Amino acid sequence: MNAILVRDLVVRYSARVTALNGVTLSVDTGVALGVVGPNGSGKSTLLKSIAGLIQPTSGEVFVFGKPPRKLERGAIGYVPQIEDVDWSFPASVRDVVAMGRFPRMKTFSQFGAHDRAAVDEALAALKLGDLCNRHISELSGGQQQRTFVARALAQEPRLLLLDEPTTGVDAETEEALLHIVRGLVQDGLPVVMTTHDLDRAPEWFDRLIVVDHKVLADGDPETVLASGSYAAIREHTHTHGHTRTTP
Amino acid sequence: MDVLTAPFAFEFMQRAFVAALIVGALCSTMGTYVVLRKLSFIGDGIAHASFAGIVIAYLRGFNYAFGAAIVAVITALGIGFVHRRGKISLDTSIGVLFTGAFAVGIFLMSRSQRYSVDLEGFLFGNILGVSRDDLIIVCILAAIVVLCVAVLYRPLLYTSFDPVVAQASGINAAFVDYVLLVLLALTIIISLQSVGIVLVAALLVTPAAAAAQLTRRFVPMLVLSGAIGTFCSVGGLYLSYYLSSASGATIVILATLIFFAALALRRRSA
Numbered sequence: 090m091n092a093i094l095v096r097d098l099v100v101r102y103s104a105r106v107t108a109l110n111g112v113t114l115s116v117d118t119g120v121a122l123g124v125v126g127p128n129g130s131g132k133s134t135l136l137k138s139i140a141g142l143i144q145p146t147s148g149e150v151f152v153f154g155k156p157p158r159k160l161e162r163g164a165i166g167y168v169p170q171i172e173d174v175d176w177s178f179p180a181s182v183r184d185v186v187a188m189g190r191f192p193r194m195k196t197f198s199q200f201g202a203h204d205r206a207a208v209d210e211a212l213a214a215l216k217l218g219d220l221c222n223r224h225i226s227e228l229s230g231g232q233q234q235r236t237f238v239a240r241a242l243a244q245e246p247r248l249l250l251l252d253e254p255t256t257g258v259d260a261e262t263e264e265a266l267l268h269i270v271r272g273l274v275q276d277g278l279p280v281v282m283t284t285h286d287l288d289r290a291p292e293w294f295d296r297l298i299v300v301d302h303k304v305l306a307d308g309d310p311e312t313v314l315a316s317g318s319y320a321a322i323r324e325h326t327h328t329h330g331h332t333r334t335t336p
Numbered sequence: 337m338d339v340l341t342a343p344f345a346f347e348f349m350q351r352a353f354v355a356a357l358i359v360g361a362l363c364s365t366m367g368t369y370v371v372l373r374k375l376s377f378i379g380d381g382i383a384h385a386s387f388a389g390i391v392i393a394y395l396r397g398f399n400y401a402f403g404a405a406i407v408a409v410i411t412a413l414g415i416g417f418v419h420r421r422g423k424i425s426l427d428t429s430i431g432v433l434f435t436g437a438f439a440v441g442i443f444l445m446s447r448s449q450r451y452s453v454d455l456e457g458f459l460f461g462n463i464l465g466v467s468r469d470d471l472i473i474v475c476i477l478a479a480i481v482v483l484c485v486a487v488l489y490r491p492l493l494y495t496s497f498d499p500v501v502a503q504a505s506g507i508n509a510a511f512v513d514y515v516l517l518v519l520l521a522l523t524i525i526i527s528l529q530s531v532g533i534v535l536v537a538a539l540l541v542t543p544a545a546a547a548a549q550l551t552r553r554f555v556p557m558l559v560l561s562g563a564i565g566t567f568c569s570v571g572g573l574y575l576s577y578y579l580s581s582a583s584g585a586t587i588v589i590l591a592t593l594i595f596f597a598a599l600a601l602r603r604r605s606a
Contacts (some may be wrong), residue, residue, distance in 0.1 A: 139505040174498050180552075
């Protein structure tokens with residue numbers, strides 16, 4: 090069974106803004122899929138649609154054979170771009186990572202041994218052990234990013250979605266993330282990640298798609314990069330200053 | 337010891353103390369969510385909106401508190417709906433709906449020839465005039481609010497920090513938001529009768545804001561906010577007894593002083 094199945098997905102934010110215009114895609118388990126494309130190409134919208142955060146204008150999205158909102162709690166681990174939350178919120182790194190357990194817990198159940206173990210493991214995997222009692226406002230960008238990824242891991246998701254986790258982070262964070270993504274894929278998890286870093290795409294991903302409101306290229310990273318389809322959009326973006334929605 | 341027990345010689349003072357204790361603890365605990373979700377305006381908003389309910393209840397001849405509660409809950413749901421569906425910021429949504437509902441109240445009142453509801457009493461409340469029946473209603477509603485917060489504790493916390501990721505992980509963030517708004521509406525209505533609009537607005541914001549200066553963890557903030565709110569309402573009532581001052585105003589002044597003390601403490605330790 091496909092982990093993700095997207096069929097003729099159209100997402101229109103308004104009459105003039107079409108983020109995705111007919112995307113069809115299927116992703117198997119145990120595959121890391123990289124999504125590249127210029128800013129405003131609909132990459133984040135694609136992730137949000139798979140996460141069930143956006144209602145498609147038309148078309149369908151299935152995750153493990155069901156619409157994303159019909160899945161059991163905790164199935165989808167989603168890591169947004171870090172600027173989206175209030176970092177002055179009263180919480181330590183451990184508190185935030187522990188939130189990853191909430192969807193998996195029953196209403197009145199205690200935070201049990203397994204929950205604690207999942208949190209400790211996630212903290213260790215992201216090298217946050219020493220920082221776990223620190224307030225989240227005292228973290229660097231890379232550490233905040235790692236905290237978010239740790240929260241998603243603590244959730245023990247069946248699918249991991251990462252929105253530009255390597256943008257603006259330090260080399261240590263990037264290496265830690267790469268190690269984790271490869272490890273999860275080896276364990277059979279599907280991972281979908283957006284990125285701007287083309288050079289390292291072959292190290293990260295088993296498959297790469299180029300998105301500019303539609304899927305323009307799809308295949309193994311080396312071939313896609315060699316085909317020059319991303320370079321072509323970049324050229325277009327560069328000369329015109331923006332990308333055009335294909336009508 | 338006499339200093340502490342003297343006010344209890346009067347039965348109305350006993351009731352006032354119980355009301356202050358419950359309202360103080362409830363408002364300030366719920367205030368943690370109000371402050372963290374940046375809803376400081378909501379106390380004032382829902383309290384004013386419920387005025388329409390009181391006028392309607394008066395004109396139709398049913399219980400004022402019931403009328404106020406119905407309109408407060410409808411307004412709270414409306415605020416959530418306009419915010420979500422209209423993609424309008426919460427503070428704007430609160431601003432539009434509360435003034436709208438308040439105006440409906442004034443409109444209905446102005447059209448009625450026989451109107452004689454004590455608007456001032458409604459706006460400023462009278463903790464010394466709390467009846468035994470009022471107290472029972474306060475207790476029941478407070479218990480409902482506490483129970484709902486206990487059941488939804490984790491979803492409430494998660495959606496307060498990161499509603500988007502909470503939603504992606506399968507938590508129904510919209511449902512949690514609506515429940516919180518309804519719980520806030522109930523809290524505000526419970527408190528309104530005994531302490532009035534200004535005190536509700538203050539108790540929903542000031543103790544939590546003070547607690548936020550003293551701790552950077554959620555549970556300590558929740559507990560500390562509740563403790564500060566309880567201390568201020570009971571302590572303020574004592575003070576007002578001995579100073580012969582207005583009880584509501586004394587409570588608010590005490591809470592404000594504690595907020596500035598907490599702010600100074602944080603700045604010294606920083």
